[in-house]
Amino acid sequence: MTKHFTRFSPSLRHTAGIAVIVAALMAPAAQAFDTRAGSAFVMDQTTGTVLLSKNAETPLPPASMSKLMTLYMLFEALERGTVTMETTFPVSSRARAMGGSTMFLNEQDTPSVRELILGIIVNSGNDACVVVAEGLSPTGTEDGFAALMTQRARELGMTETTLANASGWPNPQHRMSMRDLGVLAQRLIEDFPDYYLYFNEREYDYKNRAPANRLNRNPLFRLDIGADGLKTGHTEEAGFGLVGSAAQGDRRVIFAISGMDTDQTRAEESAAIVNWAFRQFAERSVAKAGQVIAEADVWRGDQTRVGMVPESDVTMLVPALSGDSIEAEIVHQGPINAPVVKGQILGEMILTREGLEPVRVPLVADRDVPLGGFVTRVLTTSQVLLERFTQDNVATGESGS
Known part of the structure; x- marks a missing residue:
């Protein structure tokens, strides 16, 4: 299945219950240092x-x-x-x-x-x-x-x-x-x-x-x-x-x-x-506290989605000449079962740069999503299934009839 590349607004890809979001603007690698130290x-x-x-x-x-x-x-x-x-x-x-x-x-x-x-x-x-x-x-x-x-x-x-x-x-x-x-x-x-x-x-x-x-x-x-x-x-x-x-x-x-x-x-x-x-x-700002990085599907809630946000400002080092370009991958188990509590950890954002260790940032729910009533649960579950079906078809190049 093809990955979708954009900047913090990519499509979701679901594989074996894992929702993966990839955002990429590749940055040039910093010049390596060849130390004489043992x-x-x-x-x-x-x-x-x-x-x-x-x-x-x-x-x-x-x-x-x-x-x-x-x-x-x-x-x-x-x-x-x-x-x-x-x-x-x-x-x-x-x-x-x-x-x-x-x-x-x-x-x-x-x-x-x-x-x-x-x-x-x-x-x-x-x-x-x-x-x-x-x-x-x-x-x-x-x-x-x-x-x-x-x-x-x-x-x-x-x-x-x-x-x-x-x-x-x-x-x-x-x-x-x-x-x-x-x-x-x-x-x-x-x-x-x-x-x-x-x-x-x-x-x-x-x-x-x-x-x-x-x-x-x-x-x-x-x-x-x-x-x-x-x-x-x-x-x-x-x-x-x-x-x-x-x-x-x-x-x-x-x-x-x-x-x-x-x-x-x-x-x-x-x-x-x-x-x-x-x-x-150079140190670069990646995301602000409370900024919605992605959304996760919600089962049986009174809403079909919940925002995924970092709890605090996220900064990281990048090569000095690369501007703000970084590569990010957002991973979470999905869909999330309601009720969802604001601040609940839903997944993580993995920030990578060539030659450096990845930075892992927990992502939490940006709001409460209460358990919906019976009718609401049926309607929101159907909507989630329809959206996922549409996304998967778009990702594979298929069309529904």
């Missing part, structure tokens, strides 16, 4: 559109990028009231002995939560992470805290995350996928907007102990592209990586990359990804 995940946070996924589900050593999970746990403790920004933690000999990047804590220090947040974000302090882990863990150990982080990560939908420590220190059991890091970045931004502001801090030096390590290592801060977080990472096994975010206008882009050879390559690739994501795609 693994990459890029998402438009505003619309939830995944723009790029390359080996994004593969568990990899995340290095210091996994410090984001330590921060998430600390932010949750702040929200629960378990700690405040002024709460102080002791520094253990184990924390003081941590190698790699540190904020140069010692056993005489009692850093506050705020100081530890800055020490982790700006200085990438491995020592600060151990202090937080030991301070928040019910067992007082980093191992106990790592187990809690892994459990919480799974609850947040980070299915390829297993954490062995709080800092990202090399460990064969310490793994995260780039998709999971992207999900974590999104949760940090959306769940803790006030605390997220700390990711935009450019320098910090705890008690003036490390002036050479005072600057935030995010390479995008040197560019005027709207970057405001999140975290770099590097080990010999992992290479150079970055979980980053940038906002321009009403849009925000989140990305996670890993496996770069040098910090310079990481900086170049990160900037290229952000520029590509903003320039190649």
